[in-house]
Amino acid sequence: MYPLSSGQRRLWLVDRLEGASAMYNVPVVTRMRGPLDTERLAAALTDVVGRHEALRTVYAEHDGEPTQVVVPAEEARVDVGLTECGPERADAVVAEHSGHVFDLSRDLPVHAHVVRLAPDDHLLVLVLHHIAADGWSIQPFGKDLAHAYAARLGATAPQWPDLPVNYADYALWQADLLGDPDDPASLLSTELAHWSAVLAELPRELPLPMDRPRPRRASHRGASVQLRAGTGPARRVAELARRSGATPFMVTHAALVATLSRSGAGTDIVVGTPVAGRTEEALDDMVGFFVNSLVLRTDTSGDPTFAELLDRVRETDLTAYAHQELPFDRLVEHLRPSRSLASHPLFQVSFTHTTGPEQPLTLPGLRCAPAPTLLEAAKFDLDVTVVDEGPAGLAVRIGYATELFDEATVVDLGERFLRLLDAVTAEPRTRISEVDVLSPAQRQLVRDTWPGTPAEPPAGTVLDALDARADATPDERALVFGDIRLTCAELRDRVNGYAHALIARGVAAGEVVAVALPRSAESVVAVLGVLRAGSVCVNVTRQDPRAGHLLTDSGAVLVIGESDAYEGLPVLGGASGTRLGRVRGLHVRIDRPP
Known part of the structure; x- marks a missing residue:
């Protein structure tokens, strides 16, 4: 038994906390035309699993700690399932097997299935669990699979040189490299000190233009949209990178940061990006999980030109890559951000820039091409990937959480990104506020529809209107919300009940009361009740990164909310509301009136 690497430990904890799912599957689907021999394919896959220990490892718990248990090569066999069907059923079968759920304590992290469309036309669905393989791993895996399949076609076993190290060796080496956390001179301590300074006072979440409020627990259901830019933007990205001493990744990263800032995300923009984590040449040909996540924090304040913003991004990215040894899970453990099953810690937007197009698995004697995996799982709110496809230009894929965004919203965000990228690479001295990110239809709406003659405001207040009705x-x-139906009279009675409860607790006219309730009928009643009491209402949620500032700056004397609505909200130390008593600090729950 061996310890887990830091990355493996993070995925194991997710599996234990959220339950087994397909969220961390790495599916590869390949269209193969020609005489595919499924028996020899199974033998070749077994050969590859025997060569790479990570592919024949299961994860047991010993004295409360997870351990790697490497299955002997002679016992690690991969079976290849087979489904014969027409094209009309193929997508469903591919989606089913791309979403295969692994039991990490028992199953090898490899699943293979062949969909036979015709005698010489197949779809190979190969699924690896992320705990055993990252994106880089597909290349050595594919090379070894092609070599083993060729050998098995010739009725021999593959011959290949021994790998210089095994994955278990890497896990031990990583722990030794990081050193003792109690030693201030260790790499772990110095890296933690660096990232603690860089990420000080990090916003809890990035304010994104969501269509729906965040649920209490993420379902990880996702979808994606695809957009394209022509060869012009791709060429200008490369040219600007050369002139600026930057990389194409930095240019597109800066464009994404500017797009998010212009779309309401503020000036403190945080995105995450994966790094290969293979800092030693001996790891290049290994299948395993080496990838790490870096947190990239950019300040867009002061309305910089794009050239100035690119300088900031360049410094941010270079510094981050110089400190990439710290495992992401150790960083989260050290910073202890407010954790929730609703969102990813530290960053909610992931960004990748790669050079493509995607290379398929290839087997000798077959014509192979990549095919869609049909698996859409959302690890992040938004997952943006820019692929430079050379003469074909730039391809942009944006994965998104469907419980937060509508497809139209994500398409609009992607089109804004491409419009801004096109404009700023043509003229980098443009200030990011000057870029027109609106579509022609949106611009017409703003210019021709919204500026009409202002309507006369209604007389009286909303409470006057409620009383009149x-x-x-x-x-x-x-008021209608779900199964709740309130008449005008019932709504007024509920509102008055809230107002009396506030006044009975000593809230004076003009004082500020915070409402920390999820969107519901009760939240509407609470807001109106605060107003009826003559108080000032401020709405806060634990998901809002500005919640702390809203509560302290407003001088709120009371918070109305359910018990779990207070998680992540700061205590209002020093507010005049101390006279109201201490329930969870100054978080005082107002019971619902009868």
Whole structure:
């Protein structure tokens, strides 16, 4: 038994916390035309699993700690399933097997299935679990699989040189490299000190233009959109990178940062990016999980030109890559951000820039081409990938969490990114506020529709309107939320009940009351009740990175909310509300009136 690497430990903890799922599958689907021999394919896959220990490792728990258990090569066999069907069923079968769920304590992290469309037309669905393989691993895996398949076609076993190290050796080496956390001179201590300074006062979440509020627990259901830019932007990205002493990644990273900032995300923009983590040449030909995540934090304040923003991004990225040895899970453990099953810690937007196009698995005697995996799992709110396809230009894929975004919103965000990238690479001295990110239809809406003659504001307040309707039509429906139906009279009674409860607790007219309730009928009643009491209402949520500032700067004397609504909200130390008593600090729950 061996310890897990830091990356493996993080995925193991996710598996234990959230349950087994396909979220961390690495599926590769390949269209293969020609005489595919599934028996020899299974033998070749077994050969590859025997060569790479990570592919024949299961994960057991010993004294409360996870351990790697390497299955002997002679016992590690890969079976290849087979489904014969027509093209009309193929997508469903591919999606089913791309979403195969592994039991990490028992299953080898390899799953293979062949969909036979015709005698010489197949789809190979190969799924690796991320705990055993990262994106880089597909290249050595594919090379070894092709070599083993060729050998098995010739009725021999593959011959290849021994790998210089095994994955278990890497896990031990990584722990030794990082050193003792109690030693201030260790690499772990110095890296933690660096990242603690860089990420000080990090916003809890990036404010994104979501279509729906974040649920309490992420479902990880996802989808993606595909966009393209022509050869012009791709060429200008490369030219600007050369002139600026930057890389194409830095140019597109800066463009994404500017797009998010222009779309309401503020000026403290945090995205994450994966790094290969293979800092030693001996790891290049290994299948395993070496990838790490870097947190890239960029300040867009002061309305910089794009050239100035690119300088900031260049410095941010170079510094981050110079400190990439610290495993992401150790960083999270050290910083202890407010954790939630609703969102990814430290960053919610992931960004990758690669050079493509995607290379398929290839087997001798077969014509192979990549095919869609049909697996859409959302690890992040947004997952942006820019692929430089050379003469074909830039391809942009944006994966997104469907419980947060509509497809139209993500398409619009992607088109803004491409418009901004096109503009700033043509003229880098343009200030990011000067770039027109609106589509022609949006611009027409703003110019021709919205500036119409302002309507006369209604007389009185919203409470006056409620009273008038409750008097005139008390049985008319006023509020609908899910199964809740309140008439005008019932709504007024509930609002008055809240107001009396506030006044009874000593809240004076003009004082600020915070409402920390999820979107619901109760939140509407609470807001109106605060206003009825003559108080000032401020709405806060634990997901809002500005919550702390809103509560402290407003001088709120009371917070209305359910018990779990307070998680992640700061205590209002020093506020005048101390006279109201201490329940969870100054978080005082107002019971719902009858």
